[in-house]
Amino acid sequence: MSDVKNNNESDLRKGLEGVIAAETKIGYVNGTEGKLFYGGYEIQTLAEQSNYEEVSYLLLHGKLPDRNEYEKYCKALKEKATISKNVEKIIEEMAGKVHPMSILRTAVSYLSVEDKRESESALDAQKEMGESLIAKMPTIVAAIQRADQGKDIIKPDPDLNYATNFYHMALGKNPDPIESKIMDTALIVHADHGMNASTFSAMVTISTMADMYSAITSAISTLKGPLHGGANERALKMLQSMGSPENVEKKLSEMHENGERVMGFGHRVYKVYDPRAKILKKFAEYFGDRRKDKLFATAMKTEELMINKYGERGIFPNVDFYSGIIYDSLGFSTDLFTPIFAVARISGWVARSLEYASNNRLFRPKANYIGDRGPLKYVAIQDRE
């Protein structure tokens, strides 16, 4: 009887949509009102008043740091930011051959070789690995950008903050104060977002009592896909291929006829305007005024037509629609956009993995079996039709 009940198709939630599988204090997404909170603070407030290091601490510790805690945390991140020659060699060897997300996945996986505690599942070891990964992520992604362009890898500068250091290592110059604020804000708004696919991947891996390197390697692999983190580079390419607002309508109807999804629109949780996209749109507009091309105007036209057509169905721009214009304007290569997402999301991945591991239960959902229930008669291979 219970077997029949458990296999009832009404229990089926494709993609685990709406299924509650964990409790968390880290962050909350309100999809109907378009609000996002980290530890009780609204994303808009953090974007305006905080910085990435503070937000990272908030996600990990459930509270904003006092001055002493803040300085200690920043110092620890700076001390652990350097990557070894071997990691640099791996990045240089793979550069130009595969997508930067594949290089990132491999480099992060390799980090475990250099950590004596790599196979430990004790919480203190997981925390140390997590902090080290948060510290090294910008260094690795920046090194990928440099190696992909055939340039020398730049070491972290301890005098710079997380966002500015990342920009400096990747682009070989320092941002102006506005660019620095924009980079920092882009990292803040991407830092955590409920049990999204990549975070869930990390949590599934950690729930097996595997180590943090394995969890983050899983998360990076999951973020790569176009329905998740991979949408940002595709959204920018789409806008570039449109080129100008006059071409938007034709391109969108072609995409509609071909059943193609418009990248940077729609969300599993938000059925209203994504609050992160609202924050980033202002920065995209700032760059739009300074760019020679019509990228921002093209984006505005795309947003207008998409909302007219799909708004009633709850499809609005998501965070990936405007982030690409910003990263492109700052000078990053298009294929680095998803790795930049990882530089930000590493704090959410680590925080949620640690939170789950501290009250662990192995993830193990079920599938409704819809195949033949048999028992079928086994026919030897030579006798099969």
Ligand code: CMC
């Ligand atoms: N363009 C056109 N149609 C869409 C889109 C889109 N971007 N998004 C959803 N739809 C349609 C979809 O075709 C479906 O139509 P129908 O009911 O006629 O078959 C309906 O809306 C519902 O789609 P769904 O796939 O069931 O909805 P979902 O909640 O699973 O979708 C999503 C979420 C993000 C996978 C989807 O909106 C999508 O594919 N968007 C494009 C990719 C993208 O921008 N991803 C980034 C998400 S935000 C950042 C992140 O978390 O990584």
